[in-house]
Amino acid sequence: MLSPAALLAHTADLDVVIRHVLAGLGHGIHAGRERGAGVEFSEYRAYAPGDEWRRVDWKLLARADRYFVREAERDSHVAVWLVLDATASMAEPSRKVEKLDKLWYARTVLASIAAIAQRQGDAFGLLVLQDGKIQLTPAARGPRQMHRVLAALAKAEARGSLPSEEILKASLHFARSPSLVFAVSDFLDWPSPLSEALIRLRHMRHDVRALALQTASERNAEFQENVAFRDAEAEGPVYRFAADAREAYLDKFTQHYDEVSAGWRKHDVAAMAAAIEEAPSAVLRAWLRRAGRV
Amino acid sequence: MSTLWWLGLGLMLLPIWWHRQKRQSTKAAPLATARFLPRAEPKQRRVWRWVEIILLLLRCLMIAAVTAWLADLVIAWRGDTQLQPAKENAGDPLRWLAAHEREFKKDARISVAGDAPMPAARPAFQRQVTLATAAAAKTAPTRHVYIESAQRERWIALFKAAEGPVTYTIDEVAGPGTHLVVWDSEAAPPAQLRAPLWWTAKATAGARKLEWQGTSFSYSDSPAGRALQSTPLLPASVDQARALFSAWEYIAFGAAPYTAPPGSPDAKPHAASVQPLPVEPAPGPLRESLAWIALALFALERIFAHAGKR
Numbered sequence: 349m350l351s352p353a354a355l356l357a358h359t360a361d362l363d364v365v366i367r368h369v370l371a372g373l374g375h376g377i378h379a380g381r382e383r384g385a386g387v388e389f390s391e392y393r394a395y396a397p398g399d400e401w402r403r404v405d406w407k408l409l410a411r412a413d414r415y416f417v418r419e420a421e422r423d424s425h426v427a428v429w430l431v432l433d434a435t436a437s438m439a440e441p442s443r444k445v446e447k448l449d450k451l452w453y454a455r456t457v458l459a460s461i462a463a464i465a466q467r468q469g470d471a472f473g474l475l476v477l478q479d480g481k482i483q484l485t486p487a488a489r490g491p492r493q494m495h496r497v498l499a500a501l502a503k504a505e506a507r508g509s510l511p512s513e514e515i516l517k518a519s520l521h522f523a524r525s526p527s528l529v530f531a532v533s534d535f536l537d538w539p540s541p542l543s544e545a546l547i548r549l550r551h552m553r554h555d556v557r558a559l560a561l562q563t564a565s566e567r568n569a570e571f572q573e574n575v576a577f578r579d580a581e582a583e584g585p586v587y588r589f590a591a592d593a594r595e596a597y598l599d600k601f602t603q604h605y606d607e608v609s610a611g612w613r614k615h616d617v618a619a620m621a622a623a624i625e626e627a628p629s630a631v632l633r634a635w636l637r638r639a640g641r642v
Numbered sequence: 643m644s645t646l647w648w649l650g651l652g653l654m655l656l657p658i659w660w661h662r663q664k665r666q667s668t669k670a671a672p673l674a675t676a677r678f679l680p681r682a683e684p685k686q687r688r689v690w691r692w693v694e695i696i697l698l699l700l701r702c703l704m705i706a707a708v709t710a711w712l713a714d715l716v717i718a719w720r721g722d723t724q725l726q727p728a729k730e731n732a733g734d735p736l737r738w739l740a741a742h743e744r745e746f747k748k749d750a751r752i753s754v755a756g757d758a759p760m761p762a763a764r765p766a767f768q769r770q771v772t773l774a775t776a777a778a779a780k781t782a783p784t785r786h787v788y789i790e791s792a793q794r795e796r797w798i799a800l801f802k803a804a805e806g807p808v809t810y811t812i813d814e815v816a817g818p819g820t821h822l823v824v825w826d827s828e829a830a831p832p833a834q835l836r837a838p839l840w841w842t843a844k845a846t847a848g849a850r851k852l853e854w855q856g857t858s859f860s861y862s863d864s865p866a867g868r869a870l871q872s873t874p875l876l877p878a879s880v881d882q883a884r885a886l887f888s889a890w891e892y893i894a895f896g897a898a899p900y901t902a903p904p905g906s907p908d909a910k911p912h913a914a915s916v917q918p919l920p921v922e923p924a925p926g927p928l929r930e931s932l933a934w935i936a937l938a939l940f941a942l943e944r945i946f947a948h949a950g951k952r
Contacts (some may be wrong), residue, residue, distance in 0.1 A: 440674035448675075536674055566675050576670040579677055586670045588682035600678040 349572045362459050362498050367631045369460045392416040395514045398491025403468040424529055425597045427487045428465040429471065430458040430497070432504060432515055433533030434478035434583040440534070442624050451506045451562045452622040453580035454532040457559065459501050461530050474500050475519065479508030482519045509581045510537070516545040524615060538608050544597060547615045558612060558619040558634055565602065565624060569594045646715035647789050650705070657701035661694060665756070693950040700943040707936040715927035716744040726756040734759055738901065740919035743750075743768060745925070759899035765919045770906075777901040785811045788816035788837070791826035793876060804887050822890065837867045837896050841886070843875040854892075857885035861893070868893065 395404060395415035396601045403417045458474070466489070467473040473487030474497045485500050486519040487493075510516075529544055537560070563573060571589040578586055589597070605621060612619035622631040673679075723746070724797055725731065731738035735758050746752065752771045757778040769810045801810040813820055816835055823837040831840075849862035849871060859869045868888065877883035891898075 381780070418896060436672070437674035491721070536677070541903070572671075577673040577676040578670040580672040580674050587676040587679035587680045587694060589679050593680050596680065597678045599674075601675060604678070614865060 362502055364457065365628075366463045368458050369456060369632060370463055386585055391419045394418050396490055396492055400493070414467075417477060419563065426526060427471045429487065429527050429529045430456055430462060430472065430474045431529060431531035431533075431542070431546075432474065432501065433475050433510070433531070434504040434506050435509050437534055438505050438561075439580065440563060440566070442485075442563050442572065444563075445625055446536050448624060449506070450534055450563070450624055451560055453505065455501045456628050456636075457532055457632055458530060459498060460628070460642065462494060462497045466491065472497065474564045476500060477510055477516075478504060478506075480511050480515075481508075482511055482515060485518060509540050513541040513544055516541050520545060520549065526554060528557070530557050530559070532559045534562065535608050536604070538604065539610065543608075543611065546617060547611075548566045549603050550617050551623050556617045557635065558617055559631075560605065560608060560621040561618065562605075562621060562623050564625045567602070570598045626642065646712065647709055650712065651711040653709070654702045654705045657698055657705070662697050664694075677841040685896050691950070693946055697796050697943065697946050697950060700937045700939055700946060701749055703714055704936060704939040704943060707932055707939055711929060711932040711936055714923075714926050715928055715932065717743060717928065718750075720746040722748055722751045724755055725758075726751045726754075727758055736765055737919060737921055738762055739767065739771065740765065740921040741924040744923055754902070760901045760902035761919055772906050773902055775902045775904050781937070782807055782809050786811050786817075786819050787803070787822045787824060788813045788820045789824045789826070790829075790831070791824060791876075793826065796876060797824055797826070800883060804883065808891070813880045821894065824875075831889060833866075835866060840867055841871040841875060841890075842869050842871050843873060845873075847873045852889070854889045857889075861888060 352633060375637075392408065394414065395417050398541075403423065405416050405418050408414075408416045418545060432454055434451060434454075438449070440450050440452065442448040462472050462474070469489060471487040471489045472493065472512075474485040476483040485493075485496055488496075506623050527549075529546065530547055531542065533542055535543065537543075546556050571577070573590050574588070576586045576588060580586065609619065609621075620635055622635070684894075698723075720742075724734035725739060727733040727735055735754050735756075739752065739754070746769050748769070750769055752767075752769055753774055754771065755774045756776070758773070758775045785808055787801060789812060793798055798812055801812065804810065816823055816837065820837050822833070822839050822841065823835065824841045825831050826841070826843060846862045846864070846869065847858050849860040850863055853860040857872065862869050862871075870893065872886065877886055
């Protein structure tokens with residue numbers, strides 16, 4: 349039987365993947381107080397495909413002959429921001445599961461979080477960091493926003509390197525109201541423009557959560573021997589892997605991620621590392637739980 | 643112009659350059675955590691795989707074969723030769739020699755014998771050519787004539803006087819072997835009567851004009867045959883008679899070839915009249931073989947290229 353990660357890797361439709369991941373999840377991102385019926389009425393909004401039928405006001409339909417949806421008053425207007433690292437290193441494939449790579453996993457996790465935010469009625473937006481540029485999907489609510497975010501996630505390809513600190517700084521102007529920021533990357537560059545930006549957001553009192561993706565082969569140093577390797581993001585020297593290099597590799601790898609974890613802890617950023625061969629729902633649950641907000 | 647194609651041999655540098663480029667490439671797979679591995683010094687591989695050597699050879703040979711095909715490579719193989727009018731050279735050995743001169747070695751001596759027709763101008767050849775021609779004895783051809791005229795006796799006398807290189811036989815009845823019908827009569831000819839040429843006095847509408855040796859004619863074509871009209875039909879002078887008979891010979895039988903005079907075309911008594919025969923060189927005997935060789939080399943190149951991809 350294929351692992352859940354493998355099953356999902358063979359599915360091209362992000363929508364189907366999200367439903368599978370969220371099937372066993374069953375909780376939200378933050379403590380919203382919306383309870384359904386009995387929640388204080390706020391306003392009417394025009395019906396959009398995907399809205400729940402029980403929220404349609406039938407009396408207003410009879411009067412106005414148009415579909416309107418009741419919007420409930422919310423206690424918090426928390427925007428959820430999803431940050432996807434789509435640089436070349438995220439194309440690293442799993443050497444154990446076919447068709448699975450870091451970018452696919454990151455997209456799945458972020459799309460699942462977007463779905464949860466949409467269910468909760470939160471506004472959510474997306475930043476895709478790729479090829480030295482940022483593709484921004486501004487935050488909004490509703491099912492149409494979900495389609496926009498899914499389309500942007502599906503279109504992302506792993507190439508290039510992270511944008512510079514100046515470009516990232518200019519794009520983070522959204523961070524005026526308190527936001528939840530979910531960032532998925534491999535964090536192989538430390539410090540990097542992305543890590544600096546996330547730390548800056550944390551200092552601005554935003555709730556920042558980071559997920560570092562690794563592969564099982566990277567964790568266990570299981571690579572082909574006597575093959576030349578090069579860095580995915582830079583044309584530079586050539587590296588080789590052999591049995592005698594394994595110990596040194598593992599030391600450097602562990603040391604690097606210890607440094608990353610120490611950096612997150614120092615700046616009070618909730619972070620965790622996961623292998624892409626693990627089941628996405630389990631990783632998502634652990635990541636959200638680790639944030640300590642639910 | 644075909645010699646310019648040989649410049650295409652310079653294209654053989656392309657596969658040589660390509661193979662050198664391939665040797666220098668370093669294949670390295672991308673790895674996100676490569677920075678944690680020890681560096682490797684790229685090794686200079688100076689060992690050629692045998693498939694690469696064969697591929698390079700095949701590609702160079704293929705370019706050479708295609709260039710040779712385009713340039714119509716001809717290897718001179720004919721030595722001293724005597725040519726005579728024959729079916730292989732369509733009875734015109736001089737014209738055949740002009741088309742195939744490339745096949746003869748530079749120092750080949752060529753002799754043309756027999757009744758070889760003379761070209762319009764004295765030909766010039768690159769090789770040493772001697773004409774040892776002699777006119778063959780020819781029997782005078784016989785032309786059958788049917789005469790319909792009130793002045794039949796005068797016409798018969800005219801044809802008798804014109805005999806010489808050609809013999810004329812007066813048919814009592816026109817038949818399939820009749821070459822000429824002389825219709826010097828007001829009556830219309832029978833509808834079923836056919837002949838290659840008619841001499842008539844009446845011009846038909848749409849007839850084309852012809853000036854021949856100082857005499858005006860007109861001619862037209864009909865299902866009965868070609869009609870040559872002149873007025874008066876019965877020639878009034880010797881010149882008119884000569885014009886009429888020579889027009890007939892030329893229209894119906896074409897100019898008779900004249901035997902080339904013996905001698906050497908290399909002699910230049912009148913340089914202006916000496917020129918190469920306006921004949922396109924014949925395709926070389928190797929052309930078809932080169933095409934097949936190029937095709938075979940291409941097939942082998944594809945096979946080895948596929949085998950080399952491991």
